[in-house]
Amino acid sequence: MRNIVILISGGGSNMAAIVRAAQRDNWAGHYGAQVAAVISNRAEAGGLALAREQGIATQVLAHGSYANREAFDAALGQAIDRYDGPGQPALVVLAGFMRILTPAFVARYAGRLLNIHPSLLPAFPGLHTHQRALEAGCKFAGATVHQVTAELDHGPVLAQVVVPVLPGDDADSLAARVLTQEHLIYPRAIAGLLSNR
Numbered sequence: 001m002r003n004i005v006i007l008i009s010g011g012g013s014n015m016a017a018i019v020r021a022a023q024r025d026n027w028a029g030h031y032g033a034q035v036a037a038v039i040s041n042r043a044e045a046g047g048l049a050l051a052r053e054q055g056i057a058t059q060v061l062a063h064g065s066y067a068n069r070e071a072f073d074a075a076l077g078q079a080i081d082r083y084d085g086p087g088q089p090a091l092v093v094l095a096g097f098m099r100i101l102t103p104a105f106v107a108r109y110a111g112r113l114l115n116i117h118p119s120l121l122p123a124f125p126g127l128h129t130h131q132r133a134l135e136a137g138c139k140f141a142g143a144t145v146h147q148v149t150a151e152l153d154h155g156p157v158l159a160q161v162v163v164p165v166l167p168g169d170d171a172d173s174l175a176a177r178v179l180t181q182e183h184l185i186y187p188r189a190i191a192g193l194l195s196n197r
């Protein structure tokens with residue numbers, strides 16, 4: 001079985017969407033893959049309870065308890081690697097994981113480290129994407145699933161969704177509209193990767 005390890009920092013709605021899709025579409029049967037663990041850098045991340053309710057292993061690694069970024073990433077790597085199977089390294093899925101990863105970490109998981117970002121990359125990498133898209137007068141926003149490379153919010157694009165900016169939108173209303181679409185494209189992109197599509 002290929003294990004999927006999902007990293008979260010907050011509400012975990014993308015994580016929940018992936019878990020739901022894995023069950024609904026029988027990823028275990030079709031791809032020999034399962035969501036094995038959810039790891040958060042914040043103990044208060046709402047998604048942890050959601051994962052536990054689904055019987056998924058959870059772990060908290062509080063980044064503040066580590067001396068530096070390298071030490072945190074090393075501990076994170078050890079936690080993830082417990083889910084490697086024989087010849088089946090875990091797939092690592094960032095779902096609202098709000099930490100910048102070290103180049104060493106990214107290199108170690110190259111090709112099996114995915115992220116979703118709430119903009120049409122390469123536009124608006126980084127934080128406050130929706131506010132910045134509104135201020136730029138964009139008529140369309142969206143989200144991107146991509147392979148993670150050393151440069152923040154860059155890397156080969158696996159999927160994108162375009163969402164209209166509507167009159168009267170503020171950052172919250174736009175974020176909510178984009179998020180509903182994230183929940184569709186992220187599971188689809190992961191399934192595509194698992195099936196080598």
Ligand code: GAR
Nearest residue numbers: 010011012013014095096116117118
């Ligand atoms: C999502 O919109 C995701 O795209 C974004 O955080 C939100 C997490 O929501 N990620 C980033 O901004 C990463 N740069 P969730 O916890 O409900 O899935």
